[in-house]
Amino acid sequence: MSIPTVTLFGGEPEWNSEPAWKLPGWVEPIMVASILFGAMYLTRRKNYRIFGASLASHDGYLDRQHSHGSSDHLLSYNSDTESDDDFVSTTKNPLKLRKWCCCVLLMPNTSRFRNNLHSRVLQRFPFLMEMFYWTINYAFYRMTSITSQKIFAESGIWNVAQAHGIEVLEAEEYSVLRFLFPVRERNVQQWFMHGHKDALSVLNRAYALIHIPGTVGFICWYYYVAPSFDTFAVARRTMTLTNFCAFIAFVLYPCMPPRLLPKEYGFLDTVRHDDAQSVWMSGKYVNQLAAMPSMHFGYAFCIGMTLIYHSGIFRRTPERVESRKTLFWKLFYSLLGVGYPTFILTTIVVTANHYFMDALVATFFVCFSFAGNKIFYVFTPLEDLLLYVVRADKPIPTTGHR
Template identity: 35%
Template sequence: MSKPDEIPALSYILEPALVASLLTAGCLLNRRKATDIVQAHTLSGSLSPVTSSPENRSWDYKQMKFFFWTMKVPSNVKFRMNLFSRFLGMFPFLLEVWYWLLTYWIYQIARAMQALTMGSDFRILAEKHAREIIAIEKFLHLDIELGLQKIVMNRPWLLTLFNKTYAMVHIPATIAFMAYSYRYFSPLVFQSTRRTLVLCNCLAFIVFSSWPCMPPRLLPFEEFGYIDTLHTGKAASIWTTNKFQNQLAAFPSLHFGYSFVIGFSLFIYSPHRPIRAISLFYPLLILLVIMATANHYDLDAAGGFIVTVVAHRINRLVLNLRPIEEWLFWLLRCERPIDKVQFDNLIHQENVVNAGHRDMSQRPLMSGSPE
């Protein structure tokens, strides 16, 4: 693991700036036109509080499911003309930025609290589980991590590439994927993918909290021979120097789990052929990186894959949190932007109607003027 004193001072500015730039670019890429927003509200039949009657501006509630219960939540349409509501309506990806930051920091804080509270017994248990994984891999002839690392260590350029990839690519690649998929994927596909990634964090945290596993780089060198290449290669990054990070969380690998979701989703749903052509190389690269840097076993990657499959199967559970979201918007005196599924359907429907009208008006010119 890289140490703070190995990080160039400029990295404390450039690395967060890269993340901020990607989030900003995502907001600009997915900006909604004011005319489209007005058109969507009109087509949906929801009147503006400015033009509606006083009766329509009174408190209005709607029913929403919260797991096994039904809750009343406030309708926040009365806040539509607030400055924040209008700004958020024009830049709806800001909502995704907020959710990503919320998920990221809750996950990091939970890992930090776990790292601070675990004792020596936790470390002993983590090493025991790591030895069990190595034994299983040897039995299945899957113990390729050490051989792969030796190959990479003999090629300095490849070692540098893998170290930098592990330290600096995971977060920016995830943000770039979220911005891209929000813009180009079907809204239902994007929402399902986003919920899957959120649940990957939750499921992985449950697993490595109840079944800690030491990564190869922390095992005794004299016995196993693994090298912490991130430290040896001085792959200094602010993302790998968190002293509160739980380092006994090798299984499952979220690095691979996220890369699999990203690569497979791009391969299936991207409308751009060049991106589909290279998309599956991303999880393959991450798989090689996490093993060559001695941060994960290949069974950790298998665990990451299983977590993503389970998360995808149950991702709709996250929809039960919608009532909490509506109450939060009420506290902020803000209306939630029109859901992307509804917004895209309304705009597409109107465009089809307009296109049909244009086609009808041109038909006499194409077939000759009527008598």
């Protein structure tokens, strides 16, 4: 029995559009920096001063019975035993009792560092913690390209990624899941190329500009408007775990995007043709062979589901500090929650940066990450140690305190 091959198209794809004006390289970093520093200002602790009188009267992050931070409610000083209560009451900086897996760990108490200058800065601008962890997240992405190249050094990562890209096309066309993909990616791109090139130019710009600034903007916005930090943390942990699931796929299953496949497959790199590349998507550490899954869509789907939840349209009662939304705002957030991922899906396919299968796998990763987002609790002791090493006290988040 012969193995089916994906349908090939003769000739090189054509698009008669002239390249649009090139966006200066400094614009995107300025956009992202403006969003981040704007969020720092909006989410600052307004009744707190970095320089001033002693902060001994200020309740530190670890002085509360429950923690609001990324280690949500894992901290508890109190114990059922009388001896533990005596220990807590007579010790100025008691050790923290961390519930970790099936045991309890004693971790250093960083509240003693609350008056250090960098602790005061963090307390004034607690969003800095989110910026720090997303920087680590971005660093891990940067390493996927190097790691994958080392793993597939003998066979050649370019050849492996191209074979995987062709496998995806074949799976969409011939596998048992083909009913999920009634439309071919090439046909969608050709429809925009011929007769809708202005819309294609808009999508090229959207692909370059929306992914990083849009995701960063969402994180900043939701940190500000979420009714509680716990609610925000669920969305943030889901996105972070989705990232790490995707990073594993990038390393172990390098996949060439349609735009880099041989010309006979009929795809055109419209973003480069329009000279609309993002400054974040270029350079030595960018992984060009990371089509599977699509993190453009993964982020968009997670954002969309969060917006629908935030609308309250499927919830009978709002959260404790959440006000009821009018019908207009419920519809607005719901439509935006559906429209945004739909727009991103169209963008990634039309620009030949991803396959439909990439979006499907990204959706699965988001659902899996939402179900298992609390796995990040295992890193709480590591966070304690990091704060102790740098002599800083973790700030109390301002989410839900507007």
